[in-house]
Amino acid sequence: MEHEEGVSAVDNIVTQFNTYEDFLDSQITTLDLYYLEDEDLARQLVELGYRGSGEVIKREDFEARKAAIEIARLAERTQKKTLSSAGKELKDNFLKALAQREEDNRTGKVTIQKNHRTFWKLHQLHQKSIIFIRDRNAHGQELSGYIDYAHRLKMEDFEVYFTGNRKLLPRPTDLSFYNWDSHVAILNSSPNYQVIAENCDGLLFKYKRDRKIINVDPKVHPGDNSTRTPIQTDLYLQVVIYDHVSRRKT
Numbered sequence: 001m002e003h004e005e006g007v008s009a010v011d012n013i014v015t016q017f018n019t020y021e022d023f024l025d026s027q028i029t030t031l032d033l034y035y036l037e038d039e040d041l042a043r044q045l046v047e048l049g050y051r052g053s054g055e056v057i058k059r060e061d062f063e064a065r066k067a068a069i070e071i072a073r074l075a076e077r078t079q080k081k082t083l084s085s086a087g088k089e090l091k092d093n094f095l096k097a098l099a100q101r102e103e104d105n106r107t108g109k110v111t112i113q114k115n116h117r118t119f120w121k122l123h124q125l126h127q128k129s130i131i132f133i134r135d136r137n138a139h140g141q142e143l144s145g146y147i148d149y150a151h152r153l154k155m156e157d158f159e160v161y162f163t164g165n166r167k168l169l170p171r172p173t174d175l176s177f178y179n180w181d182s183h184v185a186i187l188n189s190s191p192n193y194q195v196i197a198e199n200c201d202g203l204l205f206k207y208k209r210d211r212k213i214i215n216v217d218p219k220v221h222p223g224d225n226s227t228r229t230p231i232q233t234d235l236y237l238q239v240v241i242y243d244h245v246s247r248r249k250t
Contacts, residue, residue: 020062084158094233095162097241101129105150127245128192133170134238142180145170148190210246
């Protein structure tokens with residue numbers, strides 16, 4: 001409870017004042033200026049905790065929290081503008097699952113952790129997803145493959161998928177592609193994942209940011225910080241989503 005109150009108090013101060021100097025000035029009384037006759041000295045005394053009636057906040061903590069709040073605000077505004085799924089009425093479970101993961105796969109998320117009473121550290125959580133799809137193309141051929149969701153989001157407009165005008169299907173340029181009729185098999189590494197095929201554990205993907213392995217074998221655990229989610233959908237023969245989370249301190 002005390003931790004939450006401390007966080008709330010710092011947030012209130014940071015959002016109330018544009019600069020750290022404005023915060024210091026709010027703690028200085030007319031009587032302080034009368035006796036000290038020096039505004040800069042009065043500010044220094046407030047910063048050191050010798051003057052002022054409110055909570056003592058260090059300059060670096062104020063500025064770090066101010067920057068974190070601004071980053072979060074800009075990220076939220078950008079995400080609202082860029083999400084292809086925004087405002088769409090999605091009925092199928094697969095499209096809903098894609099929409100839930102779109103923001104994370106586009107931008108990652110910014111979170112803030114507090115280790116001490118007024119010492120803030122900024123961490124960035126990155127969740128990326130690999131999508132396994134098995135279905136038939138327009139020619140009736142059965143296809144399957146693994147898709148780097150974040151990479152596909154950057155390479156094309158997903159508006160057509162969320163509106164239902166086109167089905168998301170594996171391509172020869174994805175992480176893996178297999179045509180069950182022609183027996184064409186293709187593997188490609190992406191900006192996010194390295195494909196590992198020649199090993200006794202079957203097909204593996206290494207996430208390049210943290211070098212963790214994602215194992216797509218349904219009989220084993222997918223790996224550290226990874227989850228496997230089968231999706232019940234009326235649009236495809238089979239869909240499984242593998243989510244991997246990495247954290248980087250900034």
